[in-house]
Amino acid sequence: xxxxxxxxxxxxxxxxxxxxxxxxxxxxxxxxxxxxxxxxxxxxxxxxxxxxxxxxxxxxxxxxxxxxxxxxxxxxxxxxxxxxxxxxxxxxxxxxxxxxxxxxxxxxxxxxxxxxxxxxxxxxxxxxxxxxxxx
Amino acid sequence: xxxxxxxxxxxxxxxxxxxxxxxxxxxxxxxxxxxxxxxxxxxxxxxxxxxxxxxxxxxxxxxxxxxxxxxxxxxxxxxxxxxxxxxxxxxxxxxxxxxxxxxxxxxxxxxxxxxxxxxxxxxxxxxxxxxxxxx
Amino acid sequence: xxxxxxxxxxxxxxxxxxxxxxxxxxxxxxxxxxxxxxxxxxxxxxxxxxxxxxxxxxxxxxxxxxxxxxxxxxxxxxxxxxxxxxxxxxxxxxxxxxxxxxxxxxxxxxxxxxxxxxxxxxxxxxxxxxxxxxx
Amino acid sequence: xxxxxxxxxxxxxxxxxxxxxxxxxxxxxxxxxxxxxxxxxxxxxxxxxxxxxxxxxxxxxxxxxxxxxxxxxxxxxxxxxxxxxxxxxxxxxxxxxxxxxxxxxxxxxxxxxxxxxxxxxxxxxxxxxxxxxxx
DNA sequence: GTGGTCTAGACCACG
DNA sequence: GTGGTCTAGACCACA
Numbered sequence: 200x201x202x203x204x205x206x207x208x209x210x211x212x213x214x215x216x217x218x219x220x221x222x223x224x225x226x227x228x229x230x231x232x233x234x235x236x237x238x239x240x241x242x243x244x245x246x247x248x249x250x251x252x253x254x255x256x257x258x259x260x261x262x263x264x265x266x267x268x269x270x271x272x273x274x275x276x277x278x279x280x281x282x283x284x285x286x287x288x289x290x291x292x293x294x295x296x297x298x299x300x301x302x303x304x305x306x307x308x309x310x311x312x313x314x315x316x317x318x319x320x321x322x323x324x325x326x327x328x329x330x331x332x333x334x
Numbered sequence: 335x336x337x338x339x340x341x342x343x344x345x346x347x348x349x350x351x352x353x354x355x356x357x358x359x360x361x362x363x364x365x366x367x368x369x370x371x372x373x374x375x376x377x378x379x380x381x382x383x384x385x386x387x388x389x390x391x392x393x394x395x396x397x398x399x400x401x402x403x404x405x406x407x408x409x410x411x412x413x414x415x416x417x418x419x420x421x422x423x424x425x426x427x428x429x430x431x432x433x434x435x436x437x438x439x440x441x442x443x444x445x446x447x448x449x450x451x452x453x454x455x456x457x458x459x460x461x462x463x464x465x466x467x468x469x
Numbered sequence: 470x471x472x473x474x475x476x477x478x479x480x481x482x483x484x485x486x487x488x489x490x491x492x493x494x495x496x497x498x499x500x501x502x503x504x505x506x507x508x509x510x511x512x513x514x515x516x517x518x519x520x521x522x523x524x525x526x527x528x529x530x531x532x533x534x535x536x537x538x539x540x541x542x543x544x545x546x547x548x549x550x551x552x553x554x555x556x557x558x559x560x561x562x563x564x565x566x567x568x569x570x571x572x573x574x575x576x577x578x579x580x581x582x583x584x585x586x587x588x589x590x591x592x593x594x595x596x597x598x599x600x601x602x603x604x
Numbered sequence: 605x606x607x608x609x610x611x612x613x614x615x616x617x618x619x620x621x622x623x624x625x626x627x628x629x630x631x632x633x634x635x636x637x638x639x640x641x642x643x644x645x646x647x648x649x650x651x652x653x654x655x656x657x658x659x660x661x662x663x664x665x666x667x668x669x670x671x672x673x674x675x676x677x678x679x680x681x682x683x684x685x686x687x688x689x690x691x692x693x694x695x696x697x698x699x700x701x702x703x704x705x706x707x708x709x710x711x712x713x714x715x716x717x718x719x720x721x722x723x724x725x726x727x728x729x730x731x732x733x734x735x736x737x738x739x
Numbered sequence: 740g741t742g743g744t745c746t747a748g749a750c751c752a753c754g
Numbered sequence: 755g756t757g758g759t760c761t762a763g764a765c766c767a768c769a
Contacts, residue, residue: 212767214744221436228439241757251746254758262533267443269615272753272756276617279445284443286445289561295441296456302437303354304363304428304455308402318453322442345539345547349768386769478745484759498709512742514691522759526742538737542768543742553702556715563709566726571626572707573727574633576700578672588723591705592712619753656754 206250215250219258227267227278228327238268258302262307265291342383350385354393362402362413364460369416372409400426471495477518485520497548497597504551507544533563559563612653620655620686624663631673634730642679671696675709 205222226232238244241259245252258277260267266287270276280311286292306314336356361367364434373379376394380387381433393413397403401422421427441449475492477485496502503535509516511529515522529546532538540546556562576584610627612620631637643649646664650657664681667673670693674684691697711719 207432215355216744217356224443225436225439228443240755242411242755251748252757253747253759254745256759257744259757265444269617270757271615271617272619272758273614275754275756276337281444282442284445287559290558290560291444292441292446295437295446296452297446298376298435299441300456300460301360301452302430302434303453304360304460305462306427306434307417307457308363309400309426309430310415310417310419311427312421314457315454317431318434318438319450321431322438322449324437325435326426327444343540344543347539347541349542351768389769392768486759494713495709498712511743512741521763522742523681523744523762524760525671532714534688537629540742542743544769547740549717550713553717556717560713560718561714562716563649565707565714565716566722569703569707569711570726570730572700572704574730575685575702575721575732576697577727578629578633578685579670579696580685580687580689581700584727584754585720585724587701588704588708589720591701592688592708592719595652595705595712597698601752601758621753657754662753 203250205244207250209246212294216254216258219244219255220261223262224267225325227280228282230282232278233281234278235285237274238276238278338355340379340383342385351389351396354379354390355396356453358397359402360460362415365417369413369419371386372415373403373411373413375410381399475514475518477520484526486531489514489525490531493528493532494537494539495595497550498552500552504548504554506548508538508546508548510545551567610653611647612655621659621663621666624649624660625666627661629672630730631686632685636682639683639689641683643681643683644672644681675700714729 203321205219206228207218207222209215211219215275223232223238226284228250232238237258239247245255259268260269268276268278269279280287303314304316305316311317340354341352342357344350345364346353348356358367358373367373373394374382376387376390380390394403394405398405402414403411405411415422438449438453446452476490477488477492479485481488483491493502493508502508508510508529509517512526515525529538529540533540533546537549538546539549550557573588575582576587581587610624612623612627614620616623618626628643630636643664644652646657646660650660659699663675664673668675672684672687673681675681708719708723711722716722
């Protein structure tokens with residue numbers, strides 16, 4: 200795999216900590232980071248990208264608040280849950296639905312013929328049915 | 335129903351200009367604002383909500399950049415396109431897809447059982463039969 | 470009122486951002502900061518205590534995550550809820566109960582004769598029945 | 605029931621030494637560890653859980669500082685006091701009260717309807733009949 | 740003016 | 755070694 204796991208764009212208006220958070224969320228959804236999988240240490244990740252440790256720490260902080268990450272001083276940060284685990288609390292999901300609503304509306308307004316089809320496609324391409332991983 | 339067209343929440347962490355933009359996008363998607371429909375002038379909208387004209391102008395700017403709004407000195411600002419029109423240029427849709435990807439991943443990672451079903455539901459509830467509409 | 474609203478102890482092992490958070494929580498519980506009440510700006514509070522703005526920002530961040538604070542760029546940070554409002558999500562309350570359990574056990578183990586009585590006292594002294602405030 | 609006496613969660617963000625300390629405090633409060641009861645040696649406890657002896661030592665240190673533990677070279681570490689014994693010195697109780705104040709305030713601020721009732725419930729469920737207790 | 744983001748670097752707690 | 759905390763200061767987004 201030459202997949203770099205993380206690609207950051209310092210020129211993007213999206214905050215770096217948010218980009219890190221997004222990439223991790225996607226990796227978790229895709230099963231690339233199953234529950235229990237370790238994430239790079241704050242220091243190493245920061246060093247690898249030439250960014251500040253505080254920035255990475257903030258990304259991890261958010262993920263922790265979302266319940267996707269658990270961290271102990273000893274073993275560092277590990278993924279706390281996967282797609283198959285019981286759904287997160289309603290409070291979290293409601294907020295997600297609201298954002299989804301706006302985003303789907305945007306696609307529809309822009310003339311995407313079948314938004315649901317795109318969703319299916321994006322999602323399938325993201326988290327293949329968790330088969331044997333390959334074939 | 336006098337259909338308020340726009341509801342803004344000044345206490346929300348979402349920037350006002352973003353809220354305006356989001357509401358317009360949703361109205362366009364729902365067909366409430368068909369192509370050619372006039373939007374209130376920057377001045378009147380700002381006055382109506384007691385907000386700064388610069389805030390409204392910024393929202394309109396974004397909508398214009400997205401290709402959803404067209405402004406002429408003659409007819410003011412009108413909706414530039416509707417859900418049925420040909421899709422927006424690729425660079426717009428690609429960006430949308432990227433954001434969609436992250437958002438769907440978030441739902442999946444948080445244990446939503448059938449993300450596509452939720453999308454279908456949210457979308458149907460947003461822009462129902464679109465065209466003939468009623469019966 | 471000579472009550473300084475906030476007293477911080479830089480020598481305490483309790484992080485400063487946590488101290489700020491705790492004092493705000495107490496003020497909210499006591500009704501001294503009712504829903505909608507504005508908190509000092511990050512800058513002014515930091516300046517007033519000779520601490521860094523990032524430290525205050527972190528405290529506010531936590532309060533925001535707890536649902537006690539809401540902040541907009543315009544009006545700054547305001548209290549988002551009060552004691553009388555509907556209870557926070559179970560997720561939050563369960564965690565609180567667990568911490569309460571340990572803390573009450575501690576008091577009991579240390580020979581406090583009637584822990585419940587102390588709770589009643591502490592609480593009454595904290596949030597008087599919301600009377601006319603004094604008499 | 606083989607009563608595990610101690611259950612540690614290495615994935616918890618709560619430091620291990622703190623978990624040990626908390627569990628012992630709760631056991632003392634519940635009467636499961638009456639005054640004079642011996643605790644496992646630092647070495648054996650550490651071995652039993654596969655953790656560092658320094659971690660256990662730190663937990664015992666804290667308990668000793670709190671006055672709940674007494675260590676002699678002869679009899680090892682034994683519980684120094686129980687719920688029925690005379691209250692611990694004021695400086696210990698004052699600190700406890702301060703933390704209690706913050707925690708109760710937190711519950712109240714989060715809309716718990718009757719905080720005292722919850723305390724009663726939690727406590728009764730923690731250290732039920734203690735001695736002959738009821739009739 | 741407000742808060743949000745990020746950097747560079749230091750110190751401490753945990754195990 | 756890990757992450758958590760804090761400082762001093764800069765820049766940007768929002769209204």
